[in-house]
Amino acid sequence: RKEVEQDPGPFNVPEGATVAFNCTYSNSASQSFFWYRQDCRKEPKLLMSVYSSGNEDGRFTAQLNRASQYISLLIRDSKLSDSATYLCAVWGNTDKLIFGTGTRLQVFP
Amino acid sequence: SQTIHQWPATLVQPVGSPLSLECTVEGTSNPNLYWYRQAAGRGLQLLFYSVGIGQISSEVPQNLSASRPQDRQFILSSKKLLLSDSGFYLCAWSRGTLGEQYFGPGTRLTVT
Numbered sequence: 001r002k003e004v005e006q007d008p009g010p011f012n013v014p015e016g017a018t019v020a021f022n023c024t025y026s027n028s029a030s031q032s033f034f035w036y037r038q039d040c041r042k043e044p045k046l047l048m049s050v051y052s053s054g055n056e057d058g059r060f061t062a063q064l065n066r067a068s069q070y071i072s073l074l075i076r077d078s079k080l081s082d083s084a085t086y087l088c089a090v091w092g093n094t095d096k097l098i099f100g101t102g103t104r105l106q107v108f109p
Numbered sequence: 110s111q112t113i114h115q116w117p118a119t120l121v122q123p124v125g126s127p128l129s130l131e132c133t134v135e136g137t138s139n140p141n142l143y144w145y146r147q148a149a150g151r152g153l154q155l156l157f158y159s160v161g162i163g164q165i166s167s168e169v170p171q172n173l174s175a176s177r178p179q180d181r182q183f184i185l186s187s188k189k190l191l192l193s194d195s196g197f198y199l200c201a202w203s204r205g206t207l208g209e210q211y212f213g214p215g216t217r218l219t220v221t
Contacts, residue, residue, distance in 0.1 A: 032207045043199055043212040044153070087153070091207050096168075097143075101152035 001026050004090050006100035013107055017078045021103045023088030024070045032091040033071045035062055037084045038102065044087055047073075078107045111136035115200050115213035122220055128173075128187040130216050132200030135181065140202040142183040143210065144175055147197040159183060195220045 005024045013019045025033075033050035048055065050071045054063040061074040071088055085102040092098060112135045122128060134140050144156040155168045157175035165175050172191060176184045183200055200213040 034209060041197075041217070043215045046209050046211065049209060089210070096155055096158065097203070097210050099153040 003027060003092070003098045004088060004100040006086075006088055006103045008101060008103060010104040010106050013078050013105070015078055015080060015107055015109055017107075018074065018076045019078055019105065020072055020074045021086055021088075021105075022070050022072050023090075023100050023103075024068075025090045025098075026069070027090070027092040028066075028069060030069075030090045030092050033062075033064055034089040034097075035060075035071075035073050036087040036089060036099075038087055039084050044099075047086070075105075078105075080107050080109065083107045111202070111211065113200060113202055113211060113213040115198075115216055117216055118214065119217045120219070122190050122218065124192055124220055125189050128185070128190055128194070128218070130185040130198055130200075130218075132183040132185075132213055133181055134202045137181070137202070137204065139180060141205060142177060143201040143203070144183065144185050145199040145201065145212075147199060149196070153199070156185070190220045192220050194218065 003026050011019055035047040036044040037047045038044040048057050048062050050062040050064050052064055059076045063072045083106050085104045087102045088100045089097050114133050141160050143158045145153045146156055147153050158166050159177045162177055162180055173187050198216045201210040203210045
């Protein structure tokens with residue numbers, strides 16, 4: 001089993017739609033969680049950290065479910081500019097941040 | 110604010126040639142530094158990381174090496190490139206463990 005798993009997608013959604021991605025992790029001792037956005041041929045950019053209580057930043061909401069070992073990212077009112085690949089990342093109990101392979105989102109007009 | 114630089118942005122090298130990619134971080138001290146490779150359409154593969162000057166941890170056995178000659182400088186090298194070394198090389202930094210990692214703009218390497 002991979003340490004961090006994501007559905008590769010693509011998720012094709014119309015503008016204005018709400019879309020959600022999940023990311024599962026295998027190490028129950030994992031302590032920190034993040035979502036990154038990566039545009040084609042660019043570096044990943046930090047979108048948001050994921051806290052135990054959940055957190056929201058504008059149209060984006062991230063949540064952590066420790067019991068089921070997954071994190072989620074919800075995007076409301078999707079924009080064309082949200083089209084990208086979304087990577088989740090998990091710190092285990094090592095010096096390494098483990099990345100998922102990403103979920104591709106395509107928002108169409 | 111912190112800034113991370115990588116160069117060159119793109120590189121085309123023949124098989125068997127040497128490689129040197131450089132990464133520098135500004136605006137912070139004693140960062141953790143990381144080298145990743147992302148092959149086309151694939152996930153991020155951690156190659157090396159460093160928690161201090163002269164300290165390098167290698168994640169994947171290969172013909173690449175890394176060095177950290179200064180606190181905020183991280184170098185990725187190879188003596189002889191292979192075709193399979195082609196990819197998008199990303200440097201990242203973090204403030205210790207458990208925190209966010211921030212990526213440089215990357216170097217796109219094509220080995221011909």
